[in-house]
Amino acid sequence: MDSLHNKTVNAMPAPTWYRLKMNGSSPELAPYTEIVHDMSIDAENGSLDAAFFGAAGDFDAAMSAAQDAWLATHPRAAECGAGVGNGAGHGAGDDDANGTGGADQASTHASSTALDAPAQSLYQQQAQAQEDAHDIRATFETGMGTQAEAWFAECAQQPFVLRVPRNTRLKAHLQINAHNNALNCNSIDVIAEENTDLALTINVDSPHEGAGALATQLRIFAADGARVSLVRTQTLNNTYTDINNIGFITLNNARVTIQETVLGATNVYGGIAGDLRGDASQCTLLLDYLGFSTQLRDFNYSVKHHGLKTECLIKANGVLTQHSKKVLRGTIDLIHGCKGSAGQENETVLLVDDDVENLTVPVILCNEDDVAGNHGATIGHVRAEQMFYLASRGLSKQAAEQMFVSALLEKAALNAAQNEGANSNSYHGICRLGSNVIDDFAIRLASHDIDLAPLTHKAAHTHAEQEASEGTHE
Structure with missing residues (x-):
């Protein structure tokens, strides 16, 4: 199998100055001799019903049906x-x-x-x-780009398909663990039919020692009136690489919300691309990230507005310490015809050390007059006098750095405990990673008085179980 190394991923839709070295990335990922496809899924109240399992071609079929419906309502494009x-x-x-x-x-x-x-x-x-x-199938994109998509097609093989029937609600959890000396690669398709409500949490973790890579590709189809909420928490050890490729499309009055929390892994390559195709559709992309040691965080977020009165929000918050590096490309593309649409992107990043490297490029592309686009970035430094003040209170430079890192980890742990419970895999993954990074992290968490009452036991369906059920799914 070919490697992602020397391929271009996370390319900006409209390139900027080459000297800025931000137009794209080439992941440092050598080919792995062992590739696994390991993940488990469960529902809020136990095992996931087979009615929610789809077939491998369902996503493409949904896109083709949406294309036919779109041409029927846009005769000029059809002619x-x-x-x-x-x-x-x-x-x-x-x-x-x-x-x-x-x-x-x-x-x-x-x-x-x-x-x-x-x-x-x-x-x-x-x-x-x-x-x-005039083909919505041709314009569908994922954040990391076509070369990454081709790599996933070869590496992940058949996708896992989660299909939510119309007028239903579903809360589901995906657990994906890294494997030592292997690449765990999975492709996931999500189809939310009309007027559905899907809340999907994904926990990416490395509960055991080792080194390797974990790659996930997620495609989301949100039909008319659908609501899709995705929360992805990544707590890999510093010996792993994380690759996360997401693409979504929203039809009329659909809404997609994606919350990413990136806490671990030596190198992280993540991309999200969205197509607000339907009128009055919306998306919210939220990112919290932490960089320490020599870690790399490389992100590419891109949203295209096609429908009337569409709205998007891209918001990122992060902390960079020691010799870490972060690149964030955020592009809002207001396509001709998306009258009444509005896009906004903001980033707040704290640079704790002078040796960190932060590259932020918020971009608004506009080919329509009756629209609104706003972007900005707030980059704060811990000044020398602030470090001196902390030193006068008995905090060394290392202790001060740990204080900032711990604050973000504590926030992630509290959010996981509040949203999923203190017995969730996400919460335990954050606690494990935090204890590896911060000496007294458990003591810090204890001060927040988190309820550790266990949640109801959840049974898991593996990817293999879904494949076995496809023969009976229509």
């Missing part, structure tokens, strides 16, 4: 196909939003010459060609 270059979504202008005016625009487009056309960058030309195809 023009790839011939007219005025964007997908609702076309150009209010008339096109109602499916009229296509003939006039086609005539205008045909009569224009190369001298009449505005100058476009390579990115603009590629983006325009993609929109001209």
